[in-house]
Amino acid sequence: AQTVTQSQPEMSVQEAETVTLSCTYDTSESNYYLFWYKQPPSRQMILVIRQEAYKQQNATENRFSVNFQKAAKSFSLKISDSQLGDTAMYFCAFKGGGTSYGKLTFGQGTILTVHP
Amino acid sequence: EPEVTQTPSHQVTQMGQEVILRCVPISNHLYFYWYRQILGQKVEFLVSFYNNEISEKSEIFDDQFSVERPDGSNFTLKIRSTKLEDSAMYFCASRQGLNTEAFFGQGTRLTVV
Numbered sequence: 666a667q668t669v670t671q672s673q674p675e676m677s678v679q680e681a682e683t684v685t686l687s688c689t690y691d692t693s694e695s696n697y698y699l700f701w702y703k704q705p706p707s708r709q710m711i712l713v714i715r716q717e718a719y720k721q722q723n724a725t726e727n728r729f730s731v732n733f734q735k736a737a738k739s740f741s742l743k744i745s746d747s748q749l750g751d752t753a754m755y756f757c758a759f760k761g762g763g764t765s766y767g768k769l770t771f772g773q774g775t776i777l778t779v780h781p
Numbered sequence: 782e783p784e785v786t787q788t789p790s791h792q793v794t795q796m797g798q799e800v801i802l803r804c805v806p807i808s809n810h811l812y813f814y815w816y817r818q819i820l821g822q823k824v825e826f827l828v829s830f831y832n833n834e835i836s837e838k839s840e841i842f843d844d845q846f847s848v849e850r851p852d853g854s855n856f857t858l859k860i861r862s863t864k865l866e867d868s869a870m871y872f873c874a875s876r877q878g879l880n881t882e883a884f885f886g887q888g889t890r891l892t893v894v
Contacts, residue, residue, distance in 0.1 A: 698880070708870055710824070710885035756824060766836040767812050767879045771824040 667692045667759050671772035678747045679780050685732075686742045686775050688757030696762030699733065699740045700769070705753040713755070716740065718762070747779045783807045787873050787886035794893055797862050802889045804856045804873030813856045814874040814883070815848065817841070824872065830856065863893045 668691045678684035690699070701713040716724045716733050723731050728748075732741045744751055757772040786805045794800050806813050815827040828838040830848055847859045856875075860867055873886040 702885075707887070708818075708890075709887050710872060710874075712882055715882070758824075762880075766829040766831060767876055767883065768814065768826045768829050768837055769816075769824075769874075769883060770826065773823045 667694075667697075667761060667770045669757055669759050669770050669772040671757055671775050673775045674773070675776045675778070677778045677780060678744075680747055680749060682747055683743060683745045684747055684777065686744075686755050686757075686777065688740045688742070688772055690738050690740065690757070690759050690772075692738070692759065692761065694761050694763060698760040698762065699731075700758040700760070701729070701731070701740075701742045702756045702758055702771075703751075703753045704756060704774070705750075710756075714742065744777075749779050749781060751777060752779045753777060783884075785873055785875055785884050785886035787871075787889050789889060790887065791890045792892070794863055794891070796865060796893055800860050800863055800891065802858045802860075802871050802873075802891070804858075804875075804886055805854055806856055806873065806875030807877075807884055808854070810875035810877045810884075812836075812876045812879065813848075813850070815858045816872045816874065816885075817869040818872065818888075819866075819869045827858070860891075863891075865893050867891060868893045 697718045699716045703711045714726045728745045730743045754774045758769040788803045813830040818824045828842045829836045845861045870888045872888045874883045876883045
């Protein structure tokens with residue numbers, strides 16, 4: 666079974682600064698997908714960024730980028746130029762590429778607070 | 782932009798009562814899911830549904846739970862006899878294909894009293 670671990674329960678950052686959220690995972694699969702989801706106080710789950718394991722290039726979406734280290738099974742999220750609207754719970758998630766029918770396995774989440 | 786919609790947004794029910802949580806997935810999506818999130822905890826997979834049958838379920842999804850896609854548009858989660866520990870946020874999600882993005886609904890907050 667896959668496991669996803671986020672070791673930082675809470676993080677804080679000043680507006681306009683950069684912050685990195687950590688995530689590690691464990692799997693025996695070679696083909697899989699990794700995601701970061703944002704959950705603001707409204708509790709909606711919003712996809713921030715995704716990474717396919719077969720791609721060596723790290724994914725980037727505007728101010729959000731990942732550092733994907735496949736051998737180390739590490740998938741961190743970097744938020745540059747943090748904004749007040751980035752305040753939310755962030756979940757790292759794993760999706761297997763086999764016969765898992767697309768289910769997501771989530772980490773415990775990291776609460777990020779951006780201070781003005 | 783198409784979206785997954787869930788109703789109601791908040792439901793309060795008495796212990797032992799049956800509840801049905803409703804979801805309308807995006808129209809051309811083929812894979813459907815229910816997840817739950819107990820307050821302050823992580824999001825947990827409950828069940829996946831494809832081709833009108835359950836494709837995978839977790840240990841949480843016991844005989845008290847059932848899912849149905851009664852009319853080709855709605856996707857429902859029924860809890861037969863609610864317990865206090867069923868209090869949680871329940872999220873519906875759908876995706877078009879296995880390798881496409883999963884879209885989540887806004888969630889239904891279930892409170893069992």
